[in-house]
Amino acid sequence: MTEMLLVMTIVAAALVYLARAMLQTWLGESKSACGSCGSCKAAAPQEKPDPDNSRRIPLSQVGSVTSGSAR
Amino acid sequence: LMSCSARLPVYMLFIGAFLKDGYPSWLPGLVLFAMYLIGFVTAPLMALLLKKTLLRGETPIFVLELPAYKRPAWRTVFWRMIDAGLSFIRRAGTMILASMIVVWALLYFPHTDAAGLRYEDQIAKLTEAGENPAAKADAAKLYSTWKRDSYLGRMGQTLEPIVRPLGWDWKLGMATLASFPAREVIVGTLGILFNQGPEPPAEAAEGEPDPLANEIRQEWAADPIRGRFAVPVALSVMVFFALCCQCASTLAVIRRETRSWAWPIFTFCYMTGLAYVAAFATFQIGRWIVLQLGSGI
Numbered sequence: 001m002t003e004m005l006l007v008m009t010i011v012a013a014a015l016v017y018l019a020r021a022m023l024q025t026w027l028g029e030s031k032s033a034c035g036s037c038g039s040c041k042a043a044a045p046q047e048k049p050d051p052d053n054s055r056r057i058p059l060s061q062v063g064s065v066t067s068g069s070a071r
Numbered sequence: 072l073m074s075c076s077a078r079l080p081v082y083m084l085f086i087g088a089f090l091k092d093g094y095p096s097w098l099p100g101l102v103l104f105a106m107y108l109i110g111f112v113t114a115p116l117m118a119l120l121l122k123k124t125l126l127r128g129e130t131p132i133f134v135l136e137l138p139a140y141k142r143p144a145w146r147t148v149f150w151r152m153i154d155a156g157l158s159f160i161r162r163a164g165t166m167i168l169a170s171m172i173v174v175w176a177l178l179y180f181p182h183t184d185a186a187g188l189r190y191e192d193q194i195a196k197l198t199e200a201g202e203n204p205a206a207k208a209d210a211a212k213l214y215s216t217w218k219r220d221s222y223l224g225r226m227g228q229t230l231e232p233i234v235r236p237l238g239w240d241w242k243l244g245m246a247t248l249a250s251f252p253a254r255e256v257i258v259g260t261l262g263i264l265f266n267q268g269p270e271p272p273a274e275a276a277e278g279e280p281d282p283l284a285n286e287i288r289q290e291w292a293a294d295p296i297r298g299r300f301a302v303p304v305a306l307s308v309m310v311f312f313a314l315c316c317q318c319a320s321t322l323a324v325i326r327r328e329t330r331s332w333a334w335p336i337f338t339f340c341y342m343t344g345l346a347y348v349a350a351f352a353t354f355q356i357g358r359w360i361v362l363q364l365g366s367g368i
Binding site for chain 1: 142
């Protein structure tokens with residue numbers, strides 16, 4: 001009887017957790033289902049300062065856009 | 072429509088189970104690439120179709136500020152990987168665990184038969200009989216009856232006529248249904264559904280670390296449809312997952328961005344319909360090819 005009560009409590013807790021996760025996802029406050037890869041929540045690590053832009057990859061197309069017309 | 076990382080476990084599971092052994096070594100990679108290609112091909116076509124129908128009119132100007140492209144620093148890549156991994160375990164892991172508890176409960180209850188006897192006690196009594204093959208077979212049969220009569224089994228059998236044209240059984244149907252809020256739960260759900268019960272998990276073949284793939288293969292082998300047409304069924308599942316909108320967070324973002332309920336409902340309906348039709352076509356064409364070849368591929 002105690003075992004069954006424990007099982008039912010765990011199942012009820014899981015149901016409540018799922019309902020809460022879905023609600024938070026829908027409201028845009030997700031901490032669980034939404035963005036499960038974490039890419040949208042995890043802060044990007046600080047990069048080493050690179051004042052000379054030594055690691056920059058030159059892109060001719062981007063250069064022409066930024067120095068040329070706005071569109 | 073573009074394949075995200077959450078679909079990858081489904082592809083890996085079914086490719087590993089049905090398209091690895093006995094096939095050229097390049098085939099699994101090609102099938103995996105094809106699953107991504109489906110998204111690349113379908114997304115522009117759907118965009119074109121929507122542009123010609125629902126979204127006619129002048130295209131609004133799209134401005135996106137891009138950062139300066141730099142060669143990645145290994146330290147940054149490493150910490151980004153650790154952060155994303157931990158976030159996945161914390162966010163998706165808890166969601167998967169909670170979903171698995173609910174799926175397990177739906178597959179466990181009711182745990183007594185019509186006479187009020189506990190299935191577990193009856194199975195334990197049969198397995199205590201030692202290595203008797205007849206008792207073992209009875210235990211497996213009783214376990215199968217228990218799962219079929221569970222709440223999840225009953226729901227699955229009600230749903231089965233809808234998924235039967237795709238070559239699926241109620242277990243695949245229920246696993247797919249459970250994956251609608253988030254695809255990440257599919258492998259765990261299949262793990263619970265394809266658990267063979269009183270028997271220990273099937274031994275993995277050499278180079279095959281996944282006992283779940285073996286269990287699915289074993290169970291399908293005994294089925295007249297999934298035994299003969301295993302590859303078309305596996306492809307149909309993968310195509311469904313490649314095209315279906317099984318992501319509550321995506322729908323939530325669409326609702327917030329469009330400030331309407333119509334777009335998320337439309338997105339969900341058209342993508343589910345598209346996935347169903349594509350999975351149906353995949354299974355039926357694959358089935359036809361197998362029948363033409365005259366033997367199971």
